[in-house]
Amino acid sequence: MANISKRLQKEKIAKLLMQLSGILITGSLFLILGTILYKGLPHMTWEMISQTPKGGFYLGKSGGVLNAIIGSLYLAGLSTILATLIGIPIAIYLHVYVRQGTAISRFSKLLFDVLFGIPSIVYGAIAFSIMVFFGIRASLLGGVITITLLTIPIVVRTLDELLRTIPQDLKHVTASLGATRWESAKVMLKYIRPGLFTALLLAFGRAIGDVAGVMLTTGYSDNIPKYLDEPTATLPLAIFFQLSSPIPEVQGRAYASALILTFLILIIVLCTHFLSSKQKKHQT
Amino acid sequence: MYSFPILQAEETPNIISLKQPHIQIKDLHVVVEGQEILKNINLSIPNNSVTSIIGPSGCGKTTLLKTLNRLLDDSKDVEISGSVLVNGEDIYAKNAEVTHIRKKMGLLSQKPFTLPMSIFENIAYGPKIHGEKDKGKLKAIVEQQLRNVGLWEEVKDRLDSSATRLSIGQQQRLCLARGLAVEPEIILGDESTSALDPISTQIIENLLMDLKQRYTIVLVTHILRQARRVSDYILFLYQGEVIEFGKTEELLLHPKHEITKQYVKGFIS
Ligand SMILES: Nc1ncnc2c1ncn2[C@@H]1O[C@H](COP(=O)(O)OP(=O)(O)OP(=O)(O)O)[C@@H](O)[C@H]1O
Ligand SMILES: [Mg+2]
Numbered sequence: 001m002a003n004i005s006k007r008l009q010k011e012k013i014a015k016l017l018m019q020l021s022g023i024l025i026t027g028s029l030f031l032i033l034g035t036i037l038y039k040g041l042p043h044m045t046w047e048m049i050s051q052t053p054k055g056g057f058y059l060g061k062s063g064g065v066l067n068a069i070i071g072s073l074y075l076a077g078l079s080t081i082l083a084t085l086i087g088i089p090i091a092i093y094l095h096v097y098v099r100q101g102t103a104i105s106r107f108s109k110l111l112f113d114v115l116f117g118i119p120s121i122v123y124g125a126i127a128f129s130i131m132v133f134f135g136i137r138a139s140l141l142g143g144v145i146t147i148t149l150l151t152i153p154i155v156v157r158t159l160d161e162l163l164r165t166i167p168q169d170l171k172h173v174t175a176s177l178g179a180t181r182w183e184s185a186k187v188m189l190k191y192i193r194p195g196l197f198t199a200l201l202l203a204f205g206r207a208i209g210d211v212a213g214v215m216l217t218t219g220y221s222d223n224i225p226k227y228l229d230e231p232t233a234t235l236p237l238a239i240f241f242q243l244s245s246p247i248p249e250v251q252g253r254a255y256a257s258a259l260i261l262t263f264l265i266l267i268i269v270l271c272t273h274f275l276s277s278k279q280k281k282h283q284t
Numbered sequence: 285m286y287s288f289p290i291l292q293a294e295e296t297p298n299i300i301s302l303k304q305p306h307i308q309i310k311d312l313h314v315v316v317e318g319q320e321i322l323k324n325i326n327l328s329i330p331n332n333s334v335t336s337i338i339g340p341s342g343c344g345k346t347t348l349l350k351t352l353n354r355l356l357d358d359s360k361d362v363e364i365s366g367s368v369l370v371n372g373e374d375i376y377a378k379n380a381e382v383t384h385i386r387k388k389m390g391l392l393s394q395k396p397f398t399l400p401m402s403i404f405e406n407i408a409y410g411p412k413i414h415g416e417k418d419k420g421k422l423k424a425i426v427e428q429q430l431r432n433v434g435l436w437e438e439v440k441d442r443l444d445s446s447a448t449r450l451s452i453g454q455q456q457r458l459c460l461a462r463g464l465a466v467e468p469e470i471i472l473g474d475e476s477t478s479a480l481d482p483i484s485t486q487i488i489e490n491l492l493m494d495l496k497q498r499y500t501i502v503l504v505t506h507i508l509r510q511a512r513r514v515s516d517y518i519l520f521l522y523q524g525e526v527i528e529f530g531k532t533e534e535l536l537l538h539p540k541h542e543i544t545k546q547y548v549k550g551f552i553s
Contacts, residue, residue: 101360169397172355173459177410177466178387187409191400 036262040255048256053222058241060249065257068238070224073264074140075234076208079147083203086148087155088189094156095163096185109160115153121212123150128216141228143218150213151203158199162192197276204268208261211236235261306331306470306500307352312366314347314356314524321347323524325366329517334492334501336511336532339521340547345504348521349472352502353389354382370470387414390463390499392473396455398447399462403439406447406458410466429461433491453484460491471495473503477510489514508548512536520544 048064057063098105127146136142166188174184189196211234219231220241235257242254307329314322321344329335337345350356352368354375367374375385387410399406407426408416416422426443430436435457439450447458456476463471473492477485492501493514505511511518511532518535520528520543528535528544539545 099358099360167397169393169395170399171358172391172393173397173399173462174409175355175383176353176386176389176391176472177413177462178383179413180383183413187399187401 033262036255036258039252040257040259043249043252043256044259045256048253049260052224057222058245058250060247065233065235065238065253065260067222067224068233068235068257069260069264071140071218071221071232072208072235072261074225075143075147075214075218075232076204078140078144079151079207080200080204082144082148083151083155083207084200087152087159087199087203090152091156091159091163092185092189095160096181096188112153112156112160116157119212120146120150120210121215124213124216127213131217137229138217138219138231139229140218140225140232143214143232143234144228146213146217147207147210150210151207154203154206155199158202159192159196162195162199163188165195166191194276194279197272197279201269201272205265208265208268209236211240235264305329306371307502308369308372309352310367310369312351312368313364314344314351315363316347316359317361321524322351325526327519327526327529329500329502331500332496332498333516334496334503334514335517335519336515337502337504337519337521338506338508338511338547339527341506343521344524345521346474349391349474349502349504352470352472353386353391355386355391357382387466388468389470389472390460390466390468392456392460392463392471392476394475395479396452396459398450398455398458401447402444403447403450403458404443407462407465410462414466425465429465430458432464433457433461434487435461453480453487456480456484456488457491460488464495469499471499471501473501475504475506478506485510508536520547522547 045064047062049069050066051062051064052067053065054061054063094105094108098108123146127142127149131138131142170188170191171184174187179187214234214237218234218237220233220237221231222233223230225232239254239257239261242250242257245251245254305328307327309325309327309329312322312325313320325348337348339345347356351364356362356364364376367376369375370385370388374380399409401409404426407429408422411422411425416425427436427440430439435454438454442449447455450458456479460471460476471492477488480488489510492503495501496516503511503515515532518528518530518532519526520535520539520541522543527541528539530540535544536548539548
């Protein structure tokens with residue numbers, strides 16, 4: 001009892017530290033947003049988002065980055081869908097069918113942790129060498145394959161965490177009603193559905209922002225891709241190319257492109273929040 | 285095939301159950317993480333009656349209940365030996381079909397756990413997975429089961445709202461109705477009223493006493509007065525062993541063993 005003032009002091013210090021980190025992170029977020037707004041907004045024209053690069057675009061002439069916008073959306077959208085379609089069954093299998101705590105279960109969890117941590121340039125390099133072997137050129141398909149591989153571990157890891165939050169009771173209830181494991185799994189998916197969108201968001205965010213993975217495998221093109229086997233531009237690469245230019249006008253457009261990318265992500269985040277809040281009605 | 289449950293007492297008792305007990309446990313041992321939790325259990329649970337399992341905390345009551353339903357199957361580090369006969373069939377036999385066995389037993393756990401669905405879907409879930417597709421029949425089942433547990437009047441106007449919105453007592457009754465909807469033969473309850481207020485507790489107790497006409501009921505309870513109120517038989521479990529089994533009054537008033545006597549008097553808990 002005597003040291004109550006000491007305890008309160010500790011509490012104060014802890015709280016102060018939390019607030020400081022909060023301010024720090026919000027501050028840097030605003031710094032980033034401020035920079036791209038300040039540098040990008042003057043170059044943000046309707047042309048930027050409605051046109052593909054015309055001749056001399058990279059020298060400051062007319063055109064826009066529609067090719068990269070569409071390319072990025074295709075790439076990230078397709079990869080996220082594929083990663084989800086492959087990731088959900090894996091996560092469910094590891095969680096429902098493989099006995100917890102067995103060697104297989106522990107090994108596969110370790111495996112996905114490692115895959116989760118591998119930088120995307122490694123995925124890019126591996127996919128690239130496979131593509132060379134099969135004679136596939138840098139294309140949307142190559143990119144989708146690479147980014148799907150990159151995002152599967154994200155989906156699996158996130159789902160695994162979600163599935164772990166499911167009370168044992170759910171399994172017991174469905175089991176005692178005579179449900180098979182697959183029928184149980186369907187209820188489990190229903191239970192974690194609000195969180196499912198977070199998993200998709202994380203995958204999509206990683207997919208749309210990736211540079212290293214797409215550099216070798218997706219290539220770059222000034223045209224909007226019509227087929228999977230065409231080289232495809234992506235926004236991060238568009239930013240990279242324009243930023244490397246010595247021409248101020250082009251550099252400014254790099255920031256405008258960054259603004260577009262940020263805006264796309266914002267839209268996706270808002271959609272996810274909206275969708276996941278609609279799913280919450282059966283959660284306690 | 286799923287058949288529409290018509291719960292009339294005269295129709296349910298089958299010939300087998302008249303001859304032999306619904307549940308017979310033989311030489312059951314359960315070892316969890318190298319520790320013997322249940323030791324050599326031999327027991328016949330009488331049909332169409334309520335049997336309460338009592339005993340100090342950690343003596344293995346929940347474990348015993350779960351072995352009856354094969355719910356320990358997926359747990360880590362669990363070894364089960366011996367046999368549990370349900371209608372003469374060993375549920376631990378190699379070729380035993382788990383989902384079918386579990387369907388025969390309704391489980392009512394300590395805390396109600398509603399499935400992430402509407403009130404209607406919670407009850408319709410069981411019949412649905414067992415193949416009932418007819419909307420009209422499902423509706424009839426839901427209504428009947430909700431009436432069975434006295435919940436119909438309270439929820440009939442909001443069958444489509446989430447089951448989590450119900451009060452805990454209502455949820456527990458919903459869980460009972462959900463279990464009954466798959467037409468089990470046996471009801472297992474694990475401290476099913478411990479999270480409930482006195483009135484909800486009384487509703488559940490009365491329900492169980494009604495239901496014993498048609499079901500064999502096994503309850504775990506910590507409340508001796510409850511065991512006395514609802515059960516016909518009592519099983520006293522101590523450190524994983526069956527110490528005593530007998531008629532409620534007999535066991536509570538004239539326990540044969542010293543440990544039982546001490547437990548019943550409240551010296552050990
Ligand atoms: N999954 C598990 N892992 C390890 N030990 C376990 C596990 N489940 C149960 N036990 C142990 O088995 C013993 C019996 O547990 P059980 O839950 O059956 O007791 P109980 O009689 O239901 O107790 P209570 O009245 O407190 O609910 C306890 O010693 C417990 O620690
Ligand atoms: Mg218990």
